[in-house]
Amino acid sequence: MSKPQVYIDGSAGTTGLRIKERLSERTDIKVNVLAEGNRRDPDVRRQATQNADLTILCLPDDAAKEAAEWASAAGTKIIDASTAHRVDETWTFGLPEMTGDQRAKIKKAQKVSNPGCYPTGMILSIRPLIENGLLSKDTPITIHALSGYTGGGKKLIAKWEEERPDLVNLPFESPYALHTKHKHIPEMHKYSGLTHEPQFIPSVGPFPTGMRLEIPLHQAVLPKGVKCEDIWQVLEARYIDEQFIRVNTIEDAITYADPAFDPRATNNTNRCDISIIPNPLGHIMIIVQIDNLGKGAAGAAVQNMNIMIGQPENAGLRE
Numbered sequence: 001m002s003k004p005q006v007y008i009d010g011s012a013g014t015t016g017l018r019i020k021e022r023l024s025e026r027t028d029i030k031v032n033v034l035a036e037g038n039r040r041d042p043d044v045r046r047q048a049t050q051n052a053d054l055t056i057l058c059l060p061d062d063a064a065k066e067a068a069e070w071a072s073a074a075g076t077k078i079i080d081a082s083t084a085h086r087v088d089e090t091w092t093f094g095l096p097e098m099t100g101d102q103r104a105k106i107k108k109a110q111k112v113s114n115p116g117c118y119p120t121g122m123i124l125s126i127r128p129l130i131e132n133g134l135l136s137k138d139t140p141i142t143i144h145a146l147s148g149y150t151g152g153g154k155k156l157i158a159k160w161e162e163e164r165p166d167l168v169n170l171p172f173e174s175p176y177a178l179h180t181k182h183k184h185i186p187e188m189h190k191y192s193g194l195t196h197e198p199q200f201i202p203s204v205g206p207f208p209t210g211m212r213l214e215i216p217l218h219q220a221v222l223p224k225g226v227k228c229e230d231i232w233q234v235l236e237a238r239y240i241d242e243q244f245i246r247v248n249t250i251e252d253a254i255t256y257a258d259p260a261f262d263p264r265a266t267n268n269t270n271r272c273d274i275s276i277i278p279n280p281l282g283h284i285m286i287i288v289q290i291d292n293l294g295k296g297a298a299g300a301a302v303q304n305m306n307i308m309i310g311q312p313e314n315a316g317l318r319e
Contacts, residue, residue, distance in 0.1 A: 001046055003028060003029050003030045003033060003042050004028075004029050004053040004054065004309045004311075005030045005051065005052045005053045005054075005067045006023070006029050006030065006031050006032065006052060006053065006054050006055075006056065006305065006311070007031075007032040007033075007048045007049060007050070007051070007052035007054075007055045007056070007114060007307075008020055008023075008032070008033050008055075008056050008058060009045055009049065009055055009056065009057050009058065009059060009067050009260075010057060010058030010059040010063075010081075010106050011033035011039070011058065011152070012036075013033070013058045013059070013154065014055075014150055014157070014293065014297075015058045015293065015297045015301070016058035016123065016295065016296050018026065018128065018293050018294075018298030018299075019056060019058065019298045019301050019302060021031060021288070021298075022298060022299065022302050022317065023149075023302065023316055024311050025316070026183060026315065026316055028311055028315065029309070029311070032051075032052065034048060038150065038299050042066075045067065049067065049070045049071050049074060049076055050070070050074040050226065052081065052307065053076065053077065054076065054077040054078070054272045054308060054309055055067070055071050055076050055077070055078050055079070056078075056079045056086065056301055056305065057078060057079065057080045057081060057082060057160065058081045058082075058275065058301075059081075059082055059085040060082065061082045061083055062084075064081075064082040064085070064158070065082050065084050065085075065231070065305065066086045067113065068080060068085065071111075072110070075107075075110075075310075076300070077111075077112075077175065077308055078109055078110070078111050078112065079094065079112045079113075079114055079305060079308070080113050080114060080180075080299055080306050081114040081297060081299050082113070083116065083183050083187075084113075085107075085113040085120075086113045086114075086186070086187045087112070087160060087176050087186045087187055087190050088113065091110065091111045091112065091113045091146075092105050092106055092109035092111065092112045092113070093112075093113055093134050093187070093191060094106055094112040094113055094114045094115055094300060094301075094304040094308060095115045095120060095123060095124070095191070095300075096303065096304070096313070097124060097174045097239065097242050097244070097245055098123060098124070098127065098191060099258070100274065103282060103307060106304055106308060107272060107306045107307050107308060109130075109308065112304050112308065113180075114264070114297070114300050114304065115296075115300060116183075116184040116291075116296070117147065117151060117182060117185065117290065117292040117295075117296025117297055118141060118143070118145050118182075118188070118202065118211070118213065118296075119184050119185075119187045119188045119191065120272065120290060120295060120296055120300065121211070121213045121272060121274075121288035121290050122143055122188050122192060122198070122213060122215065122288070123188065123191045123192050123285045123290055123298075124239075124245065124272060124274065124288070125213075125215060125274055126141060126193075126194070126215065126286075127191065127192050127193050127223045128232060128234050128235055128238045129231060130192070130193040130194070130237075131193065132234045134222075134223065134226050134230055134234060135217070135221070135222070135223075136221075136223070137193050137194055137195045138194075138195045138196065139194070139217075139221045140196060140198075140249070141192075141194060141196075141198040141199070141215065142199040142200075142201065142215070142216060143188075143198055143199070143200050143201065143215050144201045144203075144213070144214045144216075145200070145201065145202045145203065145211065145212065145213045145214070145291050146173050146202075146203050146204070146205050146208070147150070147202065147203070147204055147205070147211045147262070147263070148204070148205060148207045148208045148209040148211065148264070149167075149204050149205070149206075149207070149208060149211045150208050150209050150292065150293055151204065151206065151211070151292045151293075152294075156204070157208075158318055160206075167206060168206050168318070169206065170205075171206075172207040173203040173204065173205045174203055174204050174205070175201065175202070175203040176202060176203065176283045177200075177202055177249055180198050180199065182202060184200070185197050187198055187200070188200070193270055196270075198293055200261070205263065206291065207263070207264060207266065207292050207295075209267050209291055209292055210262070210263035210264035210265070210266070210267050210289075210291060210292065211263050211288075211289070211290045211291065211292040211296060212221070212261055212262075212263035212287065212289050213287070213288040213290075214285060214286070214287055215285070215286040215288070216283065216284075216285050216286075216288075217231075217283065217284040217285070217286065218283050219281060219282030219283050219284075222284070226279070228250060228276055228277070228278035228284050229250065231276050231284060231286075232247065232249075232250055232276045235247045235274055235276065239274075243313075243314060244270050244272060244314075244317075244319060245271075245272050245274070246271060246272070246273045246274070247274045247275075248274065248275045248276075250276060250277070250278065252275075253275035253276060253287075254276050254277055254278070256277075259277070261287050262287060262289070263289060265289045266289050266290055266291045266294065266295070267291045267294065268291065268294065268318060268319060269291060269294055269295070269299070269317075269318045269319060270291075270294050270295045270299035270302075270303060270314075270317040270319065271290075271291075271294070271295060271319055272285070272289075272290045272295050272302070272319075273288065273289040273290070274286065274288050275287040275288075275289075276318065279287055299317055302315075302316050302317055303317060
């Protein structure tokens with residue numbers, strides 16, 4: 001039986017490089033990346049797509065839309081890491097742990113949209129609470145998030161490492177996109193089950209990779225009688241058999257100490273860590289730690305690829 005051929009379109013980009021790295025030692029697939037002189041040639045890229053069993057798109061949105069058309073015409077399976085198709089009804093959302101049947105949908109799919117890094121943590125923590133009646137779908141949700149600067153791609157990396165090297169010594173986080181609608185809002189809204197779009201407050205920190213989301217639940221928005229233990233039990237039950245999702249015990253979560261909830265804690269893994277912290281006033285804080293280029297990007301793409309081509313889901317990935 002021949003090995004599945006996987007073509008990475010955009011292998012020189014931030015996510016593409018990480019995917020190539022994770023696939024570099026795989027012997028169960030044949031990976032194709034184009035030489036520097038060919039990687040912008042549309043005819044060569046189209047041919048590589050046609051020859052592949054599966055193509056992973058690591059491209060800007062407009063380029064991803066064009067490349068997706070090539071793959072569809074050729075019958076090649078696609079994973080799109082851009083935001084172009086994440087809320088498109090004709091595509092399957094590539095978050096296997098989202099629902100009990102999402103993994104099966106991904107396995108059967110021809111076209112899979114890779115989730116964004118911020119939405120991955122938000123959806124995994126909020127959706128089960130709505131489905132189990134611990135949060136109303138009408139609840140106003142606010143998310144404060146901190147990401148490493150690689151989350152902004154080559155442009156932001158160049159700014160932090162070359163144009164403004166002083167930024168790597170910044171002693172605080174730098175908020176951004178406060179006056180705009182962040183591109184991840186649509187998928188957060190669609191797949192969390194919320195009636196209203198969440199308020200999203202993203203920021204970037206002086207480190208390359210890593211991410212932390214803080215989702216406060218004020219006691220006034222919680223149904224009467226809902227406690228921290230109830231939320232923990234729902235999330236623990238949902239993810240107890242999921243190898244890449246870790247729900248920390250409340251006891252472990254509340255023993256935090258400086259430096260607390262390091263956003264880099266899951267770096268170089270495909271893991272998503274969720275902590276639930278009670279407050280004496282009845283409020284609850286959900287904290288999610290994820291590698292923005294791991295489970296938030298490249299790791300998720302490899303996980304989806306494994307499912308789509310029938311290989312072990314954890315192949316090439318670290319827990």
